[in-house]
Amino acid sequence: MSALLELRGIRAAHERITVLHGVDLDVAAGQVVALLGPNGAGKTTTLRVAAGVHPAESGQLVLGGRDMTGADPRDLARAGVCLIPEGRGVFPNLSVRDNLLMMTFTGRSREEIEEIAFARFPVLARRAGQAAGTLSGGEQQMLALARGLTTDPAVLLLDELSMGLAPLVVGRLYEQVGEIARQGVAVLVVEQFAAAVLDICDHAAVLVRGRVERQGHPDGGLRAELSALYLGSST
Amino acid sequence: MDQFLTFGIVGLSTAAIYAVIGSGLVLTYTTTGVFNFAHGAAGMLSAFMYWQLTVGWGWPVPVALVVVLLVLAPGFGLLVERFVLRPVQALGEAERLVMTVALLSGLIATARWIWDPNVARPLPMFFAARKPIHLGPAVITWHQAITMAVAVAVAIGLRILLYRTRAGAEMRAAVDDRALVGLTGADPVRAGRVSWILGTQLAAIGGILIAPTVTLDAAQLSLLIVSAYTAAVFGRLRSLPLTFLGAVVVGCMESYLTGYLPQNEYLPGLRLAAPAFLLFLALLVFPHRRLRGRERRLARVPVPTARGTLVFAAVVIAFGAVLASLLGEADLITYGAIFSLGVVALSYVPLAGYAGQVSLCQLSMAGIGAVVWGHLGAHGQLWALGAAILVSAAAGALVALPALRLSGVYLALGTAAFAVILDRWIFGIPAFHVFGLRIALFDQGSVDVSGPRLFGLRLDSGRELMVFAAVCLALASIGVAALRRSRFGRRLIALRDSEAAYATLGGNLLVAKVAVFALASGIAGLGGALYGMQQRTVTADQFSLIAGLPIFLVAVVGGLGAVGNGLFAGTAFVAPTNALIAIAPGTANLVALLPGLAGVGLGHNPDGIVSRFRRQWEPLARDRIALPILLCVLALAWALRFTDVINDWTYYGGSLVIAAALRAWASARQAEPAEPEIPVEWWGLRRAWRPEDEEVLARGVAAG
Numbered sequence: 001m002s003a004l005l006e007l008r009g010i011r012a013a014h015e016r017i018t019v020l021h022g023v024d025l026d027v028a029a030g031q032v033v034a035l036l037g038p039n040g041a042g043k044t045t046t047l048r049v050a051a052g053v054h055p056a057e058s059g060q061l062v063l064g065g066r067d068m069t070g071a072d073p074r075d076l077a078r079a080g081v082c083l084i085p086e087g088r089g090v091f092p093n094l095s096v097r098d099n100l101l102m103m104t105f106t107g108r109s110r111e112e113i114e115e116i117a118f119a120r121f122p123v124l125a126r127r128a129g130q131a132a133g134t135l136s137g138g139e140q141q142m143l144a145l146a147r148g149l150t151t152d153p154a155v156l157l158l159d160e161l162s163m164g165l166a167p168l169v170v171g172r173l174y175e176q177v178g179e180i181a182r183q184g185v186a187v188l189v190v191e192q193f194a195a196a197v198l199d200i201c202d203h204a205a206v207l208v209r210g211r212v213e214r215q216g217h218p219d220g221g222l223r224a225e226l227s228a229l230y231l232g233s234s235t
Numbered sequence: 236m237d238q239f240l241t242f243g244i245v246g247l248s249t250a251a252i253y254a255v256i257g258s259g260l261v262l263t264y265t266t267t268g269v270f271n272f273a274h275g276a277a278g279m280l281s282a283f284m285y286w287q288l289t290v291g292w293g294w295p296v297p298v299a300l301v302v303v304l305l306v307l308a309p310g311f312g313l314l315v316e317r318f319v320l321r322p323v324q325a326l327g328e329a330e331r332l333v334m335t336v337a338l339l340s341g342l343i344a345t346a347r348w349i350w351d352p353n354v355a356r357p358l359p360m361f362f363a364a365r366k367p368i369h370l371g372p373a374v375i376t377w378h379q380a381i382t383m384a385v386a387v388a389v390a391i392g393l394r395i396l397l398y399r400t401r402a403g404a405e406m407r408a409a410v411d412d413r414a415l416v417g418l419t420g421a422d423p424v425r426a427g428r429v430s431w432i433l434g435t436q437l438a439a440i441g442g443i444l445i446a447p448t449v450t451l452d453a454a455q456l457s458l459l460i461v462s463a464y465t466a467a468v469f470g471r472l473r474s475l476p477l478t479f480l481g482a483v484v485v486g487c488m489e490s491y492l493t494g495y496l497p498q499n500e501y502l503p504g505l506r507l508a509a510p511a512f513l514l515f516l517a518l519l520v521f522p523h524r525r526l527r528g529r530e531r532r533l534a535r536v537p538v539p540t541a542r543g544t545l546v547f548a549a550v551v552i553a554f555g556a557v558l559a560s561l562l563g564e565a566d567l568i569t570y571g572a573i574f575s576l577g578v579v580a581l582s583y584v585p586l587a588g589y590a591g592q593v594s595l596c597q598l599s600m601a602g603i604g605a606v607v608w609g610h611l612g613a614h615g616q617l618w619a620l621g622a623a624i625l626v627s628a629a630a631g632a633l634v635a636l637p638a639l640r641l642s643g644v645y646l647a648l649g650t651a652a653f654a655v656i657l658d659r660w661i662f663g664i665p666a667f668h669v670f671g672l673r674i675a676l677f678d679q680g681s682v683d684v685s686g687p688r689l690f691g692l693r694l695d696s697g698r699e700l701m702v703f704a705a706v707c708l709a710l711a712s713i714g715v716a717a718l719r720r721s722r723f724g725r726r727l728i729a730l731r732d733s734e735a736a737y738a739t740l741g742g743n744l745l746v747a748k749v750a751v752f753a754l755a756s757g758i759a760g761l762g763g764a765l766y767g768m769q770q771r772t773v774t775a776d777q778f779s780l781i782a783g784l785p786i787f788l789v790a791v792v793g794g795l796g797a798v799g800n801g802l803f804a805g806t807a808f809v810a811p812t813n814a815l816i817a818i819a820p821g822t823a824n825l826v827a828l829l830p831g832l833a834g835v836g837l838g839h840n841p842d843g844i845v846s847r848f849r850r851q852w853e854p855l856a857r858d859r860i861a862l863p864i865l866l867c868v869l870a871l872a873w874a875l876r877f878t879d880v881i882n883d884w885t886y887y888g889g890s891l892v893i894a895a896a897l898r899a900w901a902s903a904r905q906a907e908p909a910e911p912e913i914p915v916e917w918w919g920l921r922r923a924w925r926p927e928d929e930e931v932l933a934r935g936v937a938a939g
Binding site for chain 1: 405412415932
C-alpha cells in the first residue's frame with residue numbers, strides 16, 4: 001500500500017530550540033495512524049508541519065507522490081490536507097452556518113455542505129443561526145470535524161480531538177473518524193488518551209523528544225511498552 | 236412645526252453621512268479587528284482630493300468622483316494595509332491603536348502641508364442648481380436626497396456582502412482566527428485588503444458628501460468622526476442596523492440642538508461637545524463584548540535599578556542645567572517644553588505602560604493643572620502646585636470611574652471623548668460661582684501663568700524655570716521608577732496582564748484603576764503647570780485632543796514601560812521639530828508630520844526606543860576609562876561654548892559625535908570574543924552550561 005502522506009526526515013524548531021529531529025512517517029489512504037507520546041514530544045508540531053502552518057527546517061513533505069515541501073497552508077488545504085487544530089477549530093464569532101460557508105472552497109455548494117454536515121451531526125442544524133463560540137465543547141468539535149467530512153480531504157490531521165470533552169462524546173467523535181477513514185481518507189491522529197485511539201487505529205507511532213522511537217501495529221507489545229516510552233525509562 | 240421639520244431633514248441628511256462613515260468603521264473593525272481612528276481623516280483627505288480635482292483643476296464632477304472613489308481611495312487603503320497595519324498585526328491592541336492614531340495625526344499634518352489652511356475652499360453641493368423637492372410642508376435639497384439614498388444603498392450593499400457571501404464570511408473569519416482561515420483554503424491577507432479598500436471608499440463617500448455643508452478644514456473634518464464613532468458604538472462596533480440607528484440619533488440631536496438650544500454663554504460649547512457626550516454615555520450604557528481571539532504577546536516591563544535611576548535623574552538635571560546655561564531667552568521658552576511635556580509623557584508610563592490603560596486625555600489633564608496653577612499660584616505660592624496636582628488627580632479619578640467598565644479600544648474612545656468634551660465645552664465656559672467660590676477656567680481666552688516662589692526666591696526667568704522643570708522631571712522619574720519596584724507597581728502589571736486573574740487573586744480593580752488614573756493625571760497636571768510657567772500664558776487650544784495625540788505617539792515609540800521615556804519623549808517631541816524649523820523655516824508643516832511617521836515606525840521596534848538606547852549606551856556608562864573621558868570632553872566643550880569660542884552647532888554636533896565615537900570604542904572594548912554558534916541541544920556538552928541558559932530555554936519554549 002503506497003502512502004498518501006509522507007513525512008521524510010522532518011526537522012523543525014521553535015525559534016532556537018529544535019523540537020523535531022528528523023521525523024519519518026507514512027499514512028496510507030484509508031489508514032488511521034495514531035501519533036502518541038508524552039507532552040512536549042513534538043506531536044502537535046508534526047501535524048502543523050504537515051499542514052504547512054509551521055515551517056520545516058529540513059526534510060520533505062510528500063502528498064500523493066507530489067513534493068509539497070514549503071507550501072502555503074492555503075495551497076495544502078486546497079490540495080486536500082485538512083488540519084483540525086487543537087482546541088476548537090471553529091470561528092467563534094461566526095454563526096454555525098457561516099462556519100459551514102467557509103468550507104465551500106473545494107467547489108461544493110453551501111446547500112450540499114449543510115446537508116452533509118446536518119445529516120451527520122443533527123444537533124448542528126438546530127444551532128444553525130447561533131454563534132459557534134456559544135456552542136458546547138462537543139458541538140464545537142463536531143462543527144470542526146464537519147470540515148473533515150464536507151471538503152473531501154485526502155488527508156485528515158486531528159489534534160487532540162478529545163480536549164475538554166466527556167468520554168462519551170469522544171467515543172462518538174472517533175466513530176465518525178473511523179467512518180471517514182473507511183471512505184479512503186488518510187487520517188493522522190494526535191491524542192493524549194492513548195487507550196481511546198489505540199482501539200480504532202491501524203498503526204501507531206510513538207514520538208519521544210522529537211524522534212519516532214517506536215512504531216508498529218497497536219498490539220499488546222506496543223501497548224506494554226507505551227508507559228515506559230512515556231516515562232522515558234527506555235532511553 | 237415647519238422649523239421642526241426643516242431641522243429634522245437637516246438632521247437626517249447629516250445622519251446619513253454619519254451612517255456611511257460609521258458603517259465603514261464597523262466594517263474595518265469586524266473584518267480586521269482594528270478600530271481605525273484615522274477613518275475620518277481618510278474621508279477628510281478624499282474631500283480635499285475631490286476639491287482639488289473639481290474646483291482646483293476644473294475636472295468634471297463624474298470623472299473626479301470615479302478617480303477619487305475607484306482609484307485614489309482603494310490605493311490609499313492598500314497602502315495603509317501594507318505599510319501601517321500589517322507590521323503590527325501580531326502585536327497587541329494598544330500598538331494597533333497607536334498606528335491608526337499616528338495615521339490620524341500624520342494625515343492632518345499632510346493635509347495642512349499640501350493645502351494651506353488659511354485659504355477658504357468652498358465645495359458646491361451636488362445638483363445645487365436644481366430646484367429642491369417639496370414633500371408636503373418639507374423641503375429637501377437634491378444634495379440631501381442623494382445623501383440619504385447613498386446611505387440606504389450602502390446599508391443594503393454591506394449587509395449582503397458581509398452576511399450573504401463567502402468573501403464576507405472570510406473577512407469576518409480572519410478576525411477570529413487568521414491561522415484557521417488559511418486552513419480553510421482562504422487568504423487572510425486578501426480578506427484584509429478587501430476590507431481596507433471598502434472601508435476607505437466608505438470614508439471617502441462620507442467625506443465628499445459632508446464637505447460642502449461644512450468648512451473644508453483638516454482637523455475639523457477629521458473630528459466629525461466623533462459623531463461617526465458614536466454611531467458605531469451604538470452598534471457596539473458590530474451591528475450595522477444599530478449603527479444606522481445611532482447615526483440618526485446623533486444627527487438629529489445635533490440638528491435640534493442647533494435649532495432649540497437656549498442662547499447663553501455657558502451652553503454654545505455643549506452643542507459642539509454633544510456627540511462626544513453621547514459617545515461617552517453610549518460607551519457606558521451599552522455592554523461590550525470583548526473580541527474573542529488569541530492572546531497576544533505583552534511587552535515586558537523593565538525593572539530599573541535604584542542606582543541607575545539616580546544616575547538617570549542626575550543626567551536629566553545636568554542636561555537641563557547645560558541647556559539653561561547656553562540658550563537664549565526665546566529658545567528657553569521653546570526648548571523648556573522638553574522637560575515640562577516630558578513630565579506629561581512620563582504620566583503614560585504608570586498608566587499605559589504598567590497598568591495597560593490607554594488614555595488619550597493626558598494633555599487635557601495637563602491643561603487642568605496649568606489652569607489651577609495659573610489661578611491659584613499667581614503669586615508663586617508652592618502649595619498651589621500641590622493643589623494643581625491634586626485637582627488633576629481628582630479629574631483623573633473621575634475619568635477612572637467610568638473607565639472601570641471599559642478596556643482597550645473602548646477606553647481609548649472614552650478618554651478621547653472626555654478630552655473633546657473638555658476642550659470644546661468645559662475649557663470654553665466663563666468663570667462661575669459655586670457656594671461663593673469663584674471657579675475660573677481659561678476665561679474664554681488665555682490665562683497668565685507665573686513662576687513659583689522657592690525658598691524665598693522667585694523663579695521667573697526662562698533659565699530658572701528650565702532647571703526647575705528638569706528637577707521636577709528627575710524627581711517624577713525617580714518616583715515612577717520607585718513605583719515599578721514597589722508592590723503597587725507589580726499589582727498594576729498583574730492587572731495589565733489579566734484583569735480577571737487580578738480580581739481572582741483578591742485584587743480590587745476599582746481601587747487600583749482609580750489610583751493609577753489619579754496618579755498619572757497628577758503627574759500630567761504637574762507637567763501642565765510647568766508648561767504653563769514656561770509659556771507665561773496658556774490657551775485651551777494648547778491642551779486639545781489633537782495637540783495631545785503626537786505626545787502620546789512619541790511616548791509609545793519610546794516604549795511605555797521605560798522610566799527614561801519622560802526625557803526621551805520630551806526631547807524627541809520638542810527638539811528635532813524646532814531645530815528643523817530653525818534650519819529651514821519653510822518646513823514648519825512638514826515637521827508636524829514627524830510624530831506621525833515615528834508612530835508608523837513603531838512596527839519595526841515594538842519594545843520601544845528607550846530600551847534600545849539603554850542597551851547601546853550601557854557599555855559606555857560602565858567603562859572606567861571612556862566615561863571619565865566623555866565627562867571631561869563634555870565639560871570642556873561646555874566651557875568653550877559658554878565663553879563663545881565655538882558656536883551652537885559645533886557644540887551640540889561635536890558633543891554628539893564624540894559621545895557616539897566613545898560609545899563605539901567602549902562597546903568594542905567590552906565585547907567578548909565572538910564564539911561559534913552552538914546548537915541549543917549541545918549546550919552543556921560542547922560548551923559549559925551557563926546559569927542564564929535555563930532562562931533562555933524557558934523563554935524560547937514559552938514563545939513557541
